[in-house]
Amino acid sequence: TINEATFAATSNGENISVKGKHRLANDVERVVQEHLTYVREEMCDGWDLIHEEGKMKVYRREVEENGIVVDPLKIFHSIQGVTGHEICHYFWEYQYRMEWETTLDSTKIIEALDQDTVIFFQMHKRVWPTAQRDSCFWSHIRCISNSEEDQPTWLVVNYTTPHPLAPIKPPQVRLIANVAMICETIINEPPLNPKDIKRENIQCKLAYVAFVNPGGWVPSAAVRNVAKREYPRFLRRFTSYVIEQTRDKPILF
Numbered sequence: 304t305i306n307e308a309t310f311a312a313t314s315n316g317e318n319i320s321v322k323g324k325h326r327l328a329n330d331v332e333r334v335v336q337e338h339l340t341y342v343r344e345e346m347c348d349g350w351d352l353i354h355e356e357g358k359m360k361v362y363r364r365e366v367e368e369n370g371i372v373v374d375p376l377k378i379f380h381s382i383q384g385v386t387g388h389e390i391c392h393y394f395w396e397y398q399y400r401m402e403w404e405t406t407l408d409s410t411k412i413i414e415a416l417d418q419d420t421v422i423f424f425q426m427h428k429r430v431w432p433t434a435q436r437d438s439c440f441w442s443h444i445r446c447i448s449n450s451e452e453d454q455p456t457w458l459v460v461n462y463t464t465p466h467p468l469a470p471i472k473p474p475q476v477r478l479i480a481n482v483a484m485i486c487e488t489i490i491n492e493p494p495l496n497p498k499d500i501k502r503e504n505i506q507c508k509l510a511y512v513a514f515v516n517p518g519g520w521v522p523s524a525a526v527r528n529v530a531k532r533e534y535p536r537f538l539r540r541f542t543s544y545v546i547e548q549t550r551d552k553p554i555l556f
């Protein structure tokens with residue numbers, strides 16, 4: 304659902320909408336499928352466990368492109384008492400973002416492509432002495448049903464895109480992001496009547512994947528230190544926020 308009035312972007316050239324599909328629909332489909340494949344891949348050579356905290360495990364692979372750190376990152380976590388739908392709902396919806404995101408100065412929706420896909424423009428906090436970063440990305444939420452018995456998989460993908468309403472204005476540097484939050488809901492000791500499922504019976508298995516290119520040179524050690532500190536901090540804060548928000552609400556399956 305879209306809660307924010309948005310501007311419609313004028314598109315010229317190749318990305319014109321056809322037959323009810325928005326102009327980025329093919330892009331969204333491709334990236335969603337890539338994430339679904341990638342998240343199932345084994346964590347083998349090259350991945351380092353850089354942080355472990357309760358059930359949260361943070362892995363990183365050190366990769367540089369033209370001297371710029373672009374380390375892929377994967378976090379696995381398991382959260383008691385919430386569903387995958389709830390996690391994805393709070394991660395995707397604009398209205399909650401500034402309540403859990405601590406790395407932003409601002410966020411806004413500049414276009415709604417459909418009910419499940421919007422374009423965000425965000426200004427990130429500046430890390431002194433590097434230039435301030437901004438980002439512009441489509442953000443898509445989706446529910447994928449696996450079988451009659453299993454709970455569906457929920458996911459959100461945030462993927463960088465250019466936009467006429469978000470020109471790059473130096474000294475800001477545009478970062479490039481490809482992020483996914485992929486969630487499964489597990490029901491432990493399910494009661495005979497599904498209506499009797501309580502929060503204590505549910506658990507969300509979460510995978511968070513990020514490919515971030517800072518968009519310009521930053522000292523490698525600085526990026527790696529900030530990342531090692533900030534990703535676990537984000538997930539700790541975000542998951543506690545969702546637990547807090549949903550505690551006394553009916554379960555959103």
Ligand code: 18C
Binds near residue numbers: 404433478515525526
């Ligand atoms: O996924 C997250 N948030 C989503 C909604 O906002 C969305 C965000 C995508 C962009 C992620 C990249 C953020 C880089 C921010 C740079 C500034 C960091 C400021 C920290 C200061 C307190 O999908 C949650 C995102 C959690 C981000 C954790 C920080 C990751 C740092 C990655 C390194 C980037 C280097 C940038 C320059 C820093 C120089 C030292």
